[in-house]
Amino acid sequence: MKTLTIIDTFGFFFRSYFALPPLKNHEGFPTGLLTGFAKLIMQLHRDYPKDYLVFALDSGGENFRKSIDPNYKANRPEIPNDLKLQLEVAIKWVEDMGFKNISIEGYEADDIIASINKQANKLNIQVRIISHDKDLYQLIDGDTFLFNPSKKEEIREEECIAKYGISPKQFIDYQSIVGDSSDNVPGVKGIGTKGAAALLNQFQDLDSIYNNLESIESKRTRELLSQSKEDAYRSKKLVTLRDDLLESFDLSECEMPEESPLLNIVDSLKQYDLNSILKKLNKNPINKKKIIQRQKNQGDIPKHFNYxxxxxxxxxxxxxxxxxxxxxxxxxxxxxxxxxxxxxxxxxxxxxxxxxxxxxxxxxxxxxxxxxxxxxxxxxxxxxxxxxxxxxxxxxxxxxxxxxxxxxxxxxxxxxxxxxxxxxxxxxxxxxxxxxxxxxxxxxxxxxxxxxxxxxxxxxxxxxxxxxxxxxxxxxxxxxxxxxxxxxxxxxEETILEVANNIEFPFIQCLISMETSGIKLDLDFFQTLKNESKERLYQISEEIFKITNKRFNLNSPQQLAIILFEDLNLQAGKKTKSGYSTSEVVLNSLYNAHPIIPKILEYRELFKLYSTYIEPLIQHAKLDKEHRIYTSFMQTGTSTGRLSSKNPNLQNIPVKTAQGRRIRQGFIAKEHHLLLSLDYSQIELRLLAHFSEDKAMLEAFLKDADIHLETAKKIFGEEQAYHKRSIAKSINFGLIYGMGPKKLSETLNISFSDAKTYIQNYFESFPTVKDFLKNQENFILEKGYSKTLLGRVRKFDFKDAQEYQKAAFLREGINAIFQGSAADIIKMSMNALTQAKLEAKLLLQVHDELIFECPENLVDSQGAMIKEIMENITTLKVPLKCSVNSGKNWGELK
CATH class of the missing domain: 3.30.420.10 (Ribonuclease H-like superfamily/Ribonuclease H)
Known part of the structure; x- marks a missing residue:
């Protein structure tokens, strides 16, 4: 059976704009969307040369749904200018390539798609809809499916049920209850996705739900439904697609041409520097010598430097x-x-x-x-x-x-x-x-x-x-x-040059904006914190001196070693040239050996916070009349691609200790603003699932399950899973950082044999993960480097390396795959957010978290917009997820 592909024109372009890197041609014209569009056309022509293709487009007239609810889509943000520019070109490309593009005054593209779908089904033609709009799930049936071209994934009834818990036939009623805040579809306030699915599974449709309100066990649910009945039925009118807009449909106007449609826009592809697309046009009739190659124009660089x-x-x-x-x-x-x-x-x-x-x-x-x-x-x-x-x-x-x-x-x-x-x-x-x-x-x-x-x-x-x-x-x-x-x-190599041109060079603009914005410090709060810390440091010192009956310099490792290992006769480690070690590892191993050890560890933690953060941050804040701190982000500060910062370092402020979290409370938003945080959830584990393609891992993330709990179930069984979740979490993250049984036993304070057994059980439960990690180690040994998602490389010199060095290189190489890929993704997001010209201002990037300063009244809308960009910046085999938090200070964000 032949298939008609319907492209949700604006929906696809909008998604591509935010999902792809903010590419530009040599004149500065944005080309990310255009690149994605050209790749899609090439893919469809290659994979479905005998099928049909049509584009559905929103009209410019007044939307008929406004007569149902004037608030419908009233708060949609302004389209970014870079998107507008590319839309004009892309829509012209549709015409120049000879494709049919349908729009009807007063109706949305989704209504056009529903109407085309109905006519195509009458002609005994399957329909493949390319769109990420969930409204179109209501059209799915035996002859109609949604399609994700980047994953080559068909979304049919089974996928709809797996994702939403209801069938496509129930999707209109599902949306009537859930609503859609981005389109101002009210739904039933207080009932979410799981609640809506449960109701529909019990009563089948919206009418039955309201006809059987007294049968619903939950009093709260009955009240919510009763209070929002009008909203629910108005929402149903808003989300129901019109499928009666076309009386007939001529498939002959939608036939895919024999030659690539892209050949009709070669001059435009050249104009916008889409060289990778041009190179793949194998049957290009234009002389290949005229296709733009690398834009080097650098001439011969002399071997010896002269000037x-x-x-x-x-x-x-x-x-x-x-x-x-x-x-x-x-x-x-x-x-x-x-x-x-x-x-x-x-x-x-x-x-x-x-x-x-x-x-x-x-x-x-x-x-x-x-x-x-x-x-x-x-x-x-x-x-x-x-x-x-x-x-x-x-x-x-x-x-x-x-x-x-x-x-x-x-x-x-x-x-x-x-x-x-x-x-x-x-x-x-x-x-x-x-x-x-x-x-x-x-x-x-x-x-x-x-x-x-x-x-x-x-x-x-x-x-x-x-x-x-x-x-x-x-x-x-x-x-x-x-x-x-x-x-x-x-x-x-070409891939690295693409990373340079598409990611790292544009990233400079983002860093400049962050560095010149700074972040506000609550000077009074920090002054109080300073006084409290000084007082507590004095108290701990006196307690230690009372125990030792001797005053000494607590910040001197040599003097402390004498107290611990000579005066108190505690078990010392290996002696070095500078004396016995008093490192944190040594002190933790002696934690229960003497009451002085916990006090020394507390003193050290507090003294580090005081000397490294509290006092220096106060001095930095005093230099600015608004008490803002200006850090310097180093783009080349790490080998993995992650950012580092200095003067002051705002990326290493401790978060695991109570004192460290208190320091974060001193970073605040300016007046009438809040701090807004978006944090990628478990991004490195999602990358592990993506790269390894482990079935169990993919399934867990696709179902949005608790990955650590699912891992615990695999390793320890259902009964022990909840109690062993923390162990599973340590193993999940530990493998990414090259953790072996020795390190795991130290981390969890368990025996080496238990740690070894846990890891063996893990690999038995996730065999594909083991194979992937082993294959990557072999690749690193053979090639001398590891690669990230975008092709960034971390190189290692194995020549003359000792065995312990090789083992370290392999650990670092595996780690670089995940940390480097996470860095790729967050940089892509930051570049896209910079181009989006948000009201929220990006201030800090700390690992997988972005922190913005946002006007109070825009926190929800800006957070939703940023989340949309970050979660769709690239396509993995599992979804990217972001948590969104806001507060008056950094400490409130998590």
């Missing part, structure tokens, strides 16, 4: 060069400043290079007796604007330079699609290696860079050095950055 420095010290000289900058220019750019502190730093000058050989320095803020000519700020600003209109702007840690331009010139680029960074390329190539310019130039060119300390003396800053001395130093940076970028570019 010529030039001074531009007048407006006329700079304006002359400015005239030669075009939209095709590739330029390296670097700033010189008075300090590394973004908030305090003043720009002194900048350097640039257009060919990698000739490099220019432009002084604008040198300040010493007898200083010579310098370029005016007005001319410098005009030049900077022109620079960022060039084809590519290359920097080394360009985030810093962009922040300097923002704080000094109030300048932000119109778009970030032309931003390139040699530091990020070096990190993507070797994530465990140093990424500073001096190191990389020595590594790749055997060139020793001029050192900052050699030209800027102690107690000086760059503004105080002679311009003639600054020229060579600054020019060298620009030329080095240019040559280094293309040197490393040649070393990278």
């Amino acid at each position: 010529q420095s030039h001074l531009i010290d007048t407006d006329e000289k700079l304006q002359k060069i400015m005239q030669n900058l075009t939209e095709q220019t590739i330029i390296a750019f670097d700033t010189e400043t008075t300090s590394l502190d973004i908030k305090e730093s003043k720009i002194v000058g900048f350097s640039f290079s257009i060919d990698g050989i000739n490099a220019y320095y432009v002084p604008i803020g040198h300040n010493y007796l007898g200083v010579g000519d310098q370029v005016s700020l007005q001319c410098a600003k005009a030049f900077v604007h022109k620079v960022f209109e060039c084809r590519y702007v290359i920097g080394h840690n360009l985030k810093y330079d962009l922040e300097i331009l923002q704080t000094n010139f109030d300048f932000t680029p119109k778009g970030f699609s032309n931003i390139k960074d040699s530091m990020l390329l070096a990190w993507l190539l070797h994530s465990d290696s140093l990424c500073n310019l001096d190191f990389l130039m020595k590594k790749y060119f055997n060139h020793e860079m001029i050192h900052y300390k050699d030209i800027v003396h102690k107690n000086e800053n760059f503004s105080q050095i002679l311009i003639q001395n600054a020229v060579q130093y600054a020019s060298e940076d620009a030329a080095a950055c240019y040559q280094l970028y293309f040197k490393i570019y040649h070393c990278l």
